[in-house]
């Protein structure tokens with residue numbers, strides 16, 4: 001386990017007692033051997049693997065652990081269809097532990113099935129592509145709507161550089177997008193704390209900054225000779241970020257308005273489906289959000305925030321313009337027990353100075369763009385097959401905050417404009 005995580009488990013500046021359900025997190029050349037030992041030590045008798053067509057080769061290398069393998073479609077997303085297939089497989093195989101051999105979607109499918117059937121699962125990531133490996137929530141597309149379900153995190157993760165460093169560089173670049181996106185996730189968390197008194201843990205934020213900084217430095221030192229080291233840093237950062245979500249109990253430290261942009265595009269209600277990867281969309285979303293934040297921060301108006309009119313924000317006809325048939329689900333997500341996160345906002349004389357102070361942690365859009373480019377990640381909608389005209393970007397910025405009830409500065413900006 002990472003040293004900084006162990007420290008946080010012992011004592012945390014926020015005063016809460018954090019805990020993890022993942023008890024091993026190994027990034028090492030002999031991680032597959034360690035996984036076999038772990039399974040034996042824990043007394044599991046009947047492990048089974050879930051992988052996809054692209055990662056089947058790595059599952060086949062684990063035959064000394066199990067021959068029970070479900071191989072899903074190479075393009076499988078974490079939907080109700082593939083989850084049902086996985087649940088049937090687990091029940092039929094009588095597995096007492098699952099091993100997710102793959103990238104993000106394979107993990108979400110496995111996580112969902114494991115939770116449903118009530119067996120634990122182990123993560124064996126094959127690409128440094130996304131931070132969802134060790135998280136306790138499953139990011140699913142359920143009957144067309146992007147939802148996160150409370151679910152089971154893996155009991156352990158074993159990442160073998162020889163495996164994940166062979167992944168296409170596009171996948172690692174996507175992982176970089178997911179990590180760099182934490183700049184606005186973490187800032188949005190501070191905004192939530194300032195405006196609504198939301199709980200925030202500085203220790204967990206510290207973990208995330210440790211992850212971002214390590215990846216930023218690795219990108220700056222990137223060369224053919226350092227490629228393996230760089231990819232390992234990205235994997236470690238993604239695992240740290242997943243652990244940070246687990247320590248928090250939700251995705252708050254790792255998902256803010258940049259993720260809401262990405263989720264809106266994934267819901268395909270204002271655009272056609274794009275074949276872009278999660279982290280690619282997050283990275284591009286981050287750049288649009290950073291531009292919007294820096295522009296807004298120059299002229300932030302406390303009175304406009306105090307005057308937010310919730311009736312206008314949640315006017316059904318306004319939401320329907322983007323979400324159409326998904327509007328009921330969106331309203332339900334935004335008004336749990338009839339109450340929006342915006343309803344808790346309290347503006348004082350300290351609000352604007354505090355937000356401006358917190359904004360010093362934000363890079364400029366140019367700085368973030370430079371990092372993404374150096375990682376080979378896309379930096380505009382044009383590169384990820386999404387509309388890139390100004391009207392579409394504006395529509396995304398307007399409607400992305402409705403993806404979640406979570407308070408972000410983007411939600412505040414949009415609501416105070418109405």
Ligand SMILES: [Zn+2]
Pocket residue numbers: 012013014015016018201202203204
């Ligand atoms: Zn804490």
Ligand SMILES: [Zn+2]
Pocket residue numbers: 130131178254259278282
């Ligand atoms: Zn993400």
